[in-house]
Amino acid sequence: MKTALTDRLGLDLPIIQAPMAGTSTPELAAAVSNAGALGSISIASVDAVEGRRQIQALKALTTRPFNVNLFCHAPTPPDPARDRAWVDSLRPLFAQFGAAPPETLTEIYQSFLTDDAKLAVLLDEKPAVISFHFGLPQPDQIAALKSAGCLLIASATTPEESRLAQAAGIDMVVAQGFEAGGHRGVFDPTDDPRFATLPLTRLLARELDIPVIAAGGIMDGAGIAAALALGAAGAQLGTAFVSCPESAANPAYRAALAGPRAERTRVSPVISGRPARGVENAFMQRGDEALTAGYPYAYDLGKALNAAAHAQGDDGYAPQWAGQAPPLARALPAAELVEVLAQEIRAAVSRLQRLL
Incomplete structure (x- = not known):
């Protein structure tokens, strides 16, 4: 399963565990990275001191590459x-x-656009991957982080956003479909065409010169294989990892994902002020x-x-962020889930080959 994502980062699998603020932890990210995929944490909702603590805690648990996520919303x-x-x-x-x-x-x-303290932390700690949501960093921030050797990823919800990311020097783009759980990465929440994951992935894979990572409603190996077939270099899964014991999800959140309410998710701005998909509440x-x-x-x-x-x-x-297919979630340890996903990818590819 070699792709541009695995080659650039030395991964075994083209899978990224999404850095969902509120549920991602250093323990979860380390387990995913140690299993051969790319683990992630978000420091978007904490200050620079706590962000450094989390990065250092993650470094103590893995020597493999991992991703650190930030928000780039216009204040x-x-x-x-x-x-x-x-x-x-x-x-x-x-x-x-x-x-x-x-x-x-x-x-x-605080937006990363104005957070010099977090920029200093990233330049000190030099995580292998840094990802951005809600927009793009300032040109000088991008230049500094690339000079530090970090690979940069940005969410895009439209072809135009992806073109802006590529032109800014971003290394890879996450094609975030409307099915995705958590906050929409849309640069301007008042102008959201609501592209679905599959057509957005295909449009970006055809047009861009940089790798595309599919995200939104992908919960198992069959979904990952579908994204790869459309030209994606990998897939980002968030809701699939919320039920892992290493996540910070509380019992009520876990119960919601395991129960009948999980069949109904909804995008709404009322909880945070920006559109975000979660279990309807x-x-x-x-x-x-x-x-x-x-x-x-x-x-x-x-x-x-x-x-x-x-x-x-x-x-x-409570904000119980989730994509459109939570009933497909498995409450497995993160490393075990990564292995199951790898087996499912291989099985899906074999099925397709037999059909052809």
Whole structure:
């Protein structure tokens, strides 16, 4: 299973474990990397000090390549009036749980575009791979990271975004289809054509001069083989690894993926302020998308509402990010899951060869 992805990084398998913030851990990433695929962590939602700690913890668990993910969203200007409308719209929900919402929303996640401290950490630690979501780094950041020997990957949800990534010097592109779990990587959330994984992968593989990695709704080896057949150099799987014991998913999250609710996922901006796919919950059903505050201000309120509900034993407001095929998940140790995926890829390729 040699591809441009495996050759560039010395991997055994063309598989990337997606760096889903909130569930990825150094232990999960190390297990995936040690099994011959590419493990990932996200430091997008933590500060530079915690980001360095996680990278160093991962280095202590593996000598294999791994990926570190960051968010490159354009910072949202403060909008107190919009924030107030969003807070007031959710005040009755807080009251149901005997709580009051925060009266002021804060920018809880700093974009990598303005985070010099995280850039310094990456230049010190030099992870083999660095990936970006929501947009592209500044030209000087790209130049510095490439000079440090890091391979750079960026999410693209449209052909135009992929062309911008290639022109900026990005080494590989993740073709993130609308089926993908977690946040949409779309550069501009107000202009999202919602390309599906398979057509987007094929369009990008045909057009780009750099390798394409398929992502979105891929849960098993058959899905990976399909992506490879379309010209992808590999596949990125996120939801498939959430149920692994090494992930940080809590029991309610794991139960949601294993139960009937997993058959219904939905893209909504109400939890964080940007469109994201997860298991449909009470927040998605009751929040008014037209009033949602900007990202990440809305996430400040969303986390507070989830905490208030959870304190009363209600997990209906938790972000349980998932793609469109969670029923295909297997609750296996990460290394075992990677091996199963490898076996399934080989079986899918053999089936296709027999048909031909």
